[in-house]
Amino acid sequence: MVSVIVQNLWKIYPPNVHALRDVNVEVKDGEFLVMLGPSGSGKTTFIRCIAGLETPTKGRIFFGDRLIVDIERGVNTPPAKRSVGMVFQNWALYPHMKVFDNIAFPLKIKKVPKHEIEKKVREIAEALDIADLLDRYPRQLSGGQQQRVAIARALVKEPQILLLDEPFSNLDARLRISAREFVKSLQRKLKITTILVTHDQHDAYALADRIMIINNGVIQQVGTTEEILNSPANTFVAQFFGDPPINLVEGEGRGEYVDLGDLKIPIMAPLGKLQIGIRPTDIYIAETPLSPEDLELPPGRVKLVEYLGFTPIAVVKWERTELRTVVYNRVKEGDLAKVYLKRDGIKLFKDG
Ligand code: ADP
Ligand code: MG
Numbered sequence: 001m002v003s004v005i006v007q008n009l010w011k012i013y014p015p016n017v018h019a020l021r022d023v024n025v026e027v028k029d030g031e032f033l034v035m036l037g038p039s040g041s042g043k044t045t046f047i048r049c050i051a052g053l054e055t056p057t058k059g060r061i062f063f064g065d066r067l068i069v070d071i072e073r074g075v076n077t078p079p080a081k082r083s084v085g086m087v088f089q090n091w092a093l094y095p096h097m098k099v100f101d102n103i104a105f106p107l108k109i110k111k112v113p114k115h116e117i118e119k120k121v122r123e124i125a126e127a128l129d130i131a132d133l134l135d136r137y138p139r140q141l142s143g144g145q146q147q148r149v150a151i152a153r154a155l156v157k158e159p160q161i162l163l164l165d166e167p168f169s170n171l172d173a174r175l176r177i178s179a180r181e182f183v184k185s186l187q188r189k190l191k192i193t194t195i196l197v198t199h200d201q202h203d204a205y206a207l208a209d210r211i212m213i214i215n216n217g218v219i220q221q222v223g224t225t226e227e228i229l230n231s232p233a234n235t236f237v238a239q240f241f242g243d244p245p246i247n248l249v250e251g252e253g254r255g256e257y258v259d260l261g262d263l264k265i266p267i268m269a270p271l272g273k274l275q276i277g278i279r280p281t282d283i284y285i286a287e288t289p290l291s292p293e294d295l296e297l298p299p300g301r302v303k304l305v306e307y308l309g310f311t312p313i314a315v316v317k318w319e320r321t322e323l324r325t326v327v328y329n330r331v332k333e334g335d336l337a338k339v340y341l342k343r344d345g346i347k348l349f350k351d352g
Helices: 043-051 099-109 114-127 143-155 173-190 201-207 225-230 235-240
Strands: 004-013 017-027 032-036 058-063 066-070 084-087 161-165 193-198 210-215 218-223 247-255 269-278 283-285 295-308 311-317 322-327 336-341 346-349
Touching: 004 043, 017 043, 017 218, 032 043, 032 201, 043 084, 043 161, 043 193, 084 143, 099 114, 099 143, 114 143, 143 161, 143 173, 161 173, 173 201, 193 201, 210 225, 210 235, 218 225, 218 235, 235 247, 235 269, 235 346, 247 322, 295 322, 311 336
Parallel strands: 032 193, 032 210, 084 161, 161 193, 283 322
Antiparallel strands: 004 017, 004 058, 058 066, 210 218, 247 269, 269 346, 283 336, 295 311, 295 336, 311 322
């Protein structure tokens, strides 16, 4: 397979929409990269530039050491010569074609001989467990089956790179989980360099070797799940990535401690205004600390207890400050609770 190297990539739509601003990334050979960002952040534009369906305004793209795009030098390889398979957001199956012909379509375009088309379509359909659906029309398939057909169509040419644009957004929550597992194990089996774009952070947890977070056309951070959770580059990343969502409060660095007004947290902090991020999983209500390192905060009032997934989370209130915390002992609304904080659970930001 092959790596994907993107250098100084810009896309400006007329009259003046900056969809991508100086994107730089290297996707390794065989890697599964998930690009995560809110709606309108430039994700679709990015993979369309990789596929060759969109011409960037500036920049370079390499597949391995093969130059694919260099706008300054007038290089822009047509999509058919890129060895890329793409799965579109709405799957974009041809409604008037049977599954067989949908999958066969990219091969027909390439004028592959008929017997070979027959063989390749059957092979990929076997691999994706849709061989018994080849005579149906897309409307006769479930969402999950339609998605497999779209993936089969993307893979039938045996591309070196697989691009997926929000492939799970049309699936209900239960199907999404099995579809993710399917895509992940397929990617592992084929070892195909893969870029999947999504606005759903759970896709990233489930699939990514590395995650690239984008906002407003600007790459915010690239890293593993742990790197991004533990050391978010800025408040956007901290708030966008992490479930349950991070607590983000304003405070003041005082050298020896962080001042939240009614709460003073004894950790080293630069002087001046700061944003303080604390993940709910790094602050907890318990009878005794989980580790002797953990800091004991003044007791706080339990304002409410809710379940986020299976984890009970309390909203704890001091005089003004409110923080979401995990709960390790039985508390109810109105209780005064002991609260502990993991020492490395404090993230300080100068931005925002
Ligand atoms: P995402 O996939 O993250 O939702 P897009 O790449 O679709 O984001 O869009 C990024 C930005 O570019 C948005 O502001 C969008 O409105 C704009 N945009 C996308 N396609 C076009 C186009 N063909 N012409 C003009 N603006 C576009
Ligand atoms: Mg999109």
